[in-house]
Amino acid sequence: xxxxxGIVWSERALLLSGxxxxxxxxxxxxxxxxxxxxxLTPALMSKHQAVSGAARVFVDGMRCVPFLLLAYIVYYGLxxxxxxxxxxxxxxxALIIYNAAxxxxxxxxxxxxxPREPIEAGVAxxxxxxxxxxxIILPPLLLSAGPVLGNQMIQIVKDSAFxxxxxxxxxxxxxxxxxxxxxxxxxxFITAVFLYWGLCLVIEAGVSSVGRVAEARR
Amino acid sequence: xxxLVLDVAGISKRYGDVEVLRDVSFQVGKGxxxxxxxxxxxxxxxxxxxxxxxxxxxxxxxxxxxxxVGITGxxxxxxxxxxSRIRTRIGMVFQHFALWPHLTVLQNLxxxxxxxxxxxxxxxxxxxxxxxAKVGLSEKRDSFPAKLSGGQKQRVGxxxxxxxxxxxxxxxxxxSALDPELVGEVLVVMRDLARDGMTMVIVTHEMxxxxxxxxxxxxxxxxxxxxxxxxxxxxxNPETERARQFLQRxxxxxxxxxx
Amino acid sequence: xxxxxxxxxxxxxxVTVTLSLIGILIGLPIGLGLALLRWANVPVLARIVALYVxxxxxxxxxxxxLLLFFALPNIGVPVSPTSAAVLALVMNTSAFNCEVWRSAxxxxxxxxxxxxxxxxxxxxxxxxxxxxxxxVRVSLPGLVNEMSMLIKATPALAVVGVVDITxxxxxxxxxxxxxxxxxxxAIALYVPIVFVLVSLQRWIERRQLxxxxxx
Numbered sequence: 001x002x003x004x005x006g007i008v009w010s011e012r013a014l015l016l017s018g019x020x021x022x023x024x025x026x027x028x029x030x031x032x033x034x035x036x037x038x039x040l041t042p043a044l045m046s047k048h049q050a051v052s053g054a055a056r057v058f059v060d061g062m063r064c065v066p067f068l069l070l071a072y073i074v075y076y077g078l079x080x081x082x083x084x085x086x087x088x089x090x091x092x093x094a095l096i097i098y099n100a101a102x103x104x105x106x107x108x109x110x111x112x113x114x115p116r117e118p119i120e121a122g123v124a125x126x127x128x129x130x131x132x133x134x135x136i137i138l139p140p141l142l143l144s145a146g147p148v149l150g151n152q153m154i155q156i157v158k159d160s161a162f163x164x165x166x167x168x169x170x171x172x173x174x175x176x177x178x179x180x181x182x183x184x185x186x187x188x189f190i191t192a193v194f195l196y197w198g199l200c201l202v203i204e205a206g207v208s209s210v211g212r213v214a215e216a217r218r
Numbered sequence: 219x220x221x222l223v224l225d226v227a228g229i230s231k232r233y234g235d236v237e238v239l240r241d242v243s244f245q246v247g248k249g250x251x252x253x254x255x256x257x258x259x260x261x262x263x264x265x266x267x268x269x270x271x272x273x274x275x276x277x278x279x280x281x282x283x284x285x286x287v288g289i290t291g292x293x294x295x296x297x298x299x300x301x302s303r304i305r306t307r308i309g310m311v312f313q314h315f316a317l318w319p320h321l322t323v324l325q326n327l328x329x330x331x332x333x334x335x336x337x338x339x340x341x342x343x344x345x346x347x348x349x350x351a352k353v354g355l356s357e358k359r360d361s362f363p364a365k366l367s368g369g370q371k372q373r374v375g376x377x378x379x380x381x382x383x384x385x386x387x388x389x390x391x392x393x394s395a396l397d398p399e400l401v402g403e404v405l406v407v408m409r410d411l412a413r414d415g416m417t418m419v420i421v422t423h424e425m426x427x428x429x430x431x432x433x434x435x436x437x438x439x440x441x442x443x444x445x446x447x448x449x450x451x452x453x454x455n456p457e458t459e460r461a462r463q464f465l466q467r468x469x470x471x472x473x474x475x476x477x
Numbered sequence: 478x479x480x481x482x483x484x485x486x487x488x489x490x491x492v493t494v495t496l497s498l499i500g501i502l503i504g505l506p507i508g509l510g511l512a513l514l515r516w517a518n519v520p521v522l523a524r525i526v527a528l529y530v531x532x533x534x535x536x537x538x539x540x541x542x543l544l545l546f547f548a549l550p551n552i553g554v555p556v557s558p559t560s561a562a563v564l565a566l567v568m569n570t571s572a573f574n575c576e577v578w579r580s581a582x583x584x585x586x587x588x589x590x591x592x593x594x595x596x597x598x599x600x601x602x603x604x605x606x607x608x609x610x611x612x613v614r615v616s617l618p619g620l621v622n623e624m625s626m627l628i629k630a631t632p633a634l635a636v637v638g639v640v641d642i643t644x645x646x647x648x649x650x651x652x653x654x655x656x657x658x659x660x661x662x663a664i665a666l667y668v669p670i671v672f673v674l675v676s677l678q679r680w681i682e683r684r685q686l687x688x689x690x691x692x
Contacts, residue, residue, distance in 0.1 A: 063625075064671040068632035069643055069663055076647070076656040154535065161537030165636065172540045185547030193536045193544065200535035272591050298600050306597030316592035320610040330596035333606055364688065382596055 004187035011178045018174025019195050025170060026157045026199070029095035033156070034149070036096065037103025041141075042133050044108045055104070062101030068162040070094050075166050091163040095156060102152050110145035111137065143214035150207030154200045161196075171195055220247040222284070223386055223417045229268055229278035231261075231441075238264045240441040241278070246386070249415040253428035253449070256438035257464060262421040263313075265438065266388050269419065270308045271301055282307060283385060306334055309379030309387040314395050315371040317363035323350065323374050324359040327381045335382065342381070349377040353407050369400030373407055380411075387411070389420040405431075425468050429453050437461050478658045482649045486659060489645030490666045496559070496639070497628045500566030504627075505620065507567065508574025515575070516582040526575070533572030538633040541565045546637045558637040565634075570627050577619035581612040618682050625674040628667075642666050 008015065043055035062070070074097075075090035085093065119137055127136060142149070164173040175192035179185045224246040231239040238261045246252050254262045267273040269280055271288045274295075280287040287304050288296050296304075317326050327346035331337045350356050353373040363371055372392055379387055392408070393401045405427050411418065412431045422428060428435055428449055435452040437445040439460045445452065456462050511530070515523045533541075545568075546561040556564070585608060593603040632643035640648070646663040650656030 060672070060675070061668070063675055064668040065664055066629040066632045066643065066667060068635075069646075069660065069667065072643070072647060073657070073660050076650060077660050080655060080657045157535070158537040161539045162633065164539060172537060172543065175540070176543060179543075179547055185544065185551055189540060189544035189548060192540050193532065196537065196540065197532050197535040201531075270595055272594060302594075302597040302599045304597075305595055308595070310592070310595035312588050312592060312595075314588055316586075316588040318589065318592070318607055318611075320614065329606065330598065333602055334597045334599075378596075 004184040005191070007182045007184050008178060008187045008191050011182075014177060015171070015174050015191065015195070018169055018171040018192075019199075021169055022157065022160055022171040022196075023199060025092060025095065025160045025163070025168070026153070029092055029099060029160075030153045030156050032096045033099035034103050036100035037107055038138060040100060040104035041107040041111065044104055045111060059101040059105050062098055063105065065098075067094070067098050067159045068165065070098050071162060071166060087163075087166045087168050091160075091166060091168045095159060095163075098159070099152065099156050102155070103149065106145050106148045106152060107141050110141045110148070114140060114144070143210065146207055146210040146214055150203055150210075153203050153207075157196065157199055157203070220249055222246075223248050223250075223282065224269065224419065225279075225281040225284075226265075226269065227279045227281070229265065229275045229280065231264055231268060231273060231275050238441050239268070239275070242438070242441070242443045243278075244436050244443060244446060246417060246419060248417055250433045251412040251416075251418045251420065251431055252434045252436055253432040254419060254421045254436045254438060255423075255425070255428060255464070260438040261441040262438050263390055266310075266390050266419060266421050269386075269388060270305050270310060271296075272310075302334070306330075306382055307385045309382055309384035311372070311375050311379050311387065311389045311392050313391040315363070315368070315375045317371055317374055317378070319363050322360050322362055323355065323366070326363070326374060327378050330378075331381050346377070346381055349380050350374075352410075353377045354403075367400060368396045369403045372396065372404045376404075376407055376411075380416075385417065387416055387418045389418065389422065391421050391423065393422065393424055425453070425465075437464070439464070478649060478653055478655065478662075482653070482659065483662055485649060486642060486645045486662050486666065489640055489642040489663075490670075492639065493628070493631050493641040493666075494670065496562055496566060496634065496641070497624075497631055499563055500570050500627055501624050503563075503567045504570035504574055507571040509578050511571060511575040512578035512582055515579055530572045530575050533568060534576070536569075538565060538569050538630045539636055541569060542633055542637055558634075558639050561637055562634040562639050566627060566631070569630070570623060573623045573626070574620060577616045577623060578612065580619075581615040582608075584615070585612060614685070618678050618685075621674055621678040621681065625671050625678070628671055628674070 040055055040059070043051050044059065046052040046055070071091060071094040074085065074094045075087060078084070078090075114137070118140075119132070121136075123132065160170055161172045163170055164176060167173070171192050175188040179188040182188075222245055226245070227243050229239050229242045230237070242261075242265055244252070254265065256262050264273055268275045269287070271280075274288065279289070282304060285304070288301065290296055290300060317323075318329065321329060324343070324346055327349060328339070328342050331342040331346075332339055347356065347359065350359055353376060355370060355373055355377070358366060358370060358374075363374070366374065375392075389408070393404050396404065401424070405424060408418075408420070408427070409431050412433075420428075420432075430449075432449045435445075435447060435449050436443055437452065437456075437458075437460075445456060445458050445461050447457075452461065453465065456465060511526045514526050517523070542561060542565040545565050546556060546558065549556045549561070589607060589611070590603065593607040598606065631641055634641050635644035635647070642663045646659035647656070649659040653659075
């Protein structure tokens with residue numbers, strides 16, 4: 001058994017590059033998905049039925065479809081419509097589109113329970129709609145939704161593992177390669193599991209420090 | 219004194235560095251209504267909760283009808299089974315009612331007699347309906363607790379405790395979570411119970427009720443039983459300075475229009 | 478895409494739903510058991526459960542499944558793809574369910590419990606008649622949410638060769654060189670299944686909120 005971990009250690013460069021890819025994929029898609037979510041949220045809350053309806057269909061649609069299926073559609077399905085991406089672009093695009101919907105829904109959930117008065121005060125002070133959202137509504141939303149957004153980031157890390165199936169060399173893919181090359185399944189995959197765990201612990205620590213900031217501003 | 223129901227002998231309790239109860243002793247005879255009075259933080263609720271061992275006293279003994287509560291004949295701390303058996307004899311009414319929200323009013327009353335005492339369901343039901351009539355809530359029997367006012371909830375809480383046919387009833391500030399206008403309806407029920415000869419220990423801030431309905435008053439201060447006696451004497455001529463101050467503050471509050 | 482292809486995707490749907498149901502039905506009580514170990518603060522075991530939950534929540538189902546499927550035979554436990562799939566689903570969902578149950582237990586009002594003690598209910602009865610009915614109600618939205626998460630994770634089962642909706646669709650796409658139609662059929666199957674659960678969760682939350690407002 002110790003010998004098996006020795007083999008994994010000898011392949012650490014491969015494993016670490018997989019880990020780095022997972023971290024980059026997750027971080028990049030988390031940031032972009034959150035930004036898109038911030039744009040999508042006012043659309044969900046829009047008074048115009050057409051806008052809010054369209055946003056609602058998109059968000060609910062994404063919430064009802066497994067991530068891997070979306071990734072398959074982007075990677076294998078779109079080429080038959082003449083749109084072709086490599087596996088990296090497809091994987092990243094799928095992660096972003098999919099999670100933007102979840103981020104938007106999380107922010108909407110936090111929005112509806114926000115106290116109305118600060119927002120009304122913003123209106124009274126003559127903020128334009130866009131400025132009102134960006135400067136008055138959004139900041140407390142991000143703070144109060146912090147823990148749930150953190151959970152979603154962990155979900156993104158886990159979703160990124162699906163991308164091993166379209167051959168993106170992320171962490172699970174690296175562990176699979178090591179296992180098939182040396183036949184050390186337990187050592188290879190358990191190492192990957194603990195690396196995922198470490199990544200999630202970092203996210204959780206980040207969330208709880210955001211939580212402390214939020215607490216101080218309550 | 220009539221037949222002894224409750225004998226509390228030298229109870230002490232501390233939380234960390236704080237001594238909540240210091241060597242408290244008192245006795246309750248059958249049919250007595252003992253009101254436990256005292257400033258907040260004086261240990262009244264803790265004393266009450268020690269009687270049925272929701273809190274475990276650090277020292278002292280408690281006897282219900284001559285049998286020790288919480289300690290077995292062999293001197294060991296009672297397990298869940300023995301403690302539960304004794305608790306069926308001691309009813310408790312909670313400050314925040316603690317009605318079971320997933321059960322209707324009638325089910326709240328029937329739950330323990332049927333499940334714990336294993337009594338006949340039909341008989342328990344008849345008795346529960348009679349108790350609901352007694353507290354004036356017959357029409358609420360199929361409502362869920364969430365639909366009741368605070369005063370109604372507490373009357374159900376009392377009926378639930380009575381449904382076990384307890385030898386002793388404990389009240390933990392039964393009216394302090396109620397809106398002022400709802401306090402009366404609960405006190406009426408408690409007064410009736412006192413008149414009917416139910417044995418009760420009541421922790422309360424309702425001085426008027428204590429004066430009128432108690433057979434005896436126990437005054438607690440900083441965890442000590444400072445004074446005990448008839449309500450007439452306690453309210454008109456307290457023995458200790460602490461009790462005098464306590465009563466003055468209440469009289470001041472009453473004059474100022476507060477409860 | 479032929480009628481037979483669509484039938485094959487439906488076959489996959491039966492596999493997806495069956496395995497999900499098995500995972501949910503086994504995972505629910507196990508999650509509750511784990512939560513109780515933590516709630517009762519059983520020495521050592523509570524710590525192990527906490528660690529298990531923390532690691533499981535961070536582990537992608539694909540990775541867990543590969544670990545089980547390849548490593549179990551290595552230590553002399555032969556596993557079929559299906560049994561590895563069920564085991565992975567149960568491990569995954571029980572960790573999440575544990576958290577849902579645990580937070581319900583942690584927020585369970587103390588005086589509810591004491592009221593049960595005060596009428597002489599013993600531990601088993603207290604839990605069965607007073608605690609359980611109330612925490613089930615509180616946990617329900619979280620548990621239903623976890624069920625929809627579980628179904629959305631099931632395409633992972635394909636990596637060990639289980640032919641679920643997604644795998645069936647991929648296979649047909651590869652055979653016909655037209656991957657989009659089978660994927661659209663697959664979506665048409667997933668959406669209603671998950672939508673029912675998502676709507677159920679919303680309905681429960683709304684109903685409970687209404688009950689709270691009325692009270």
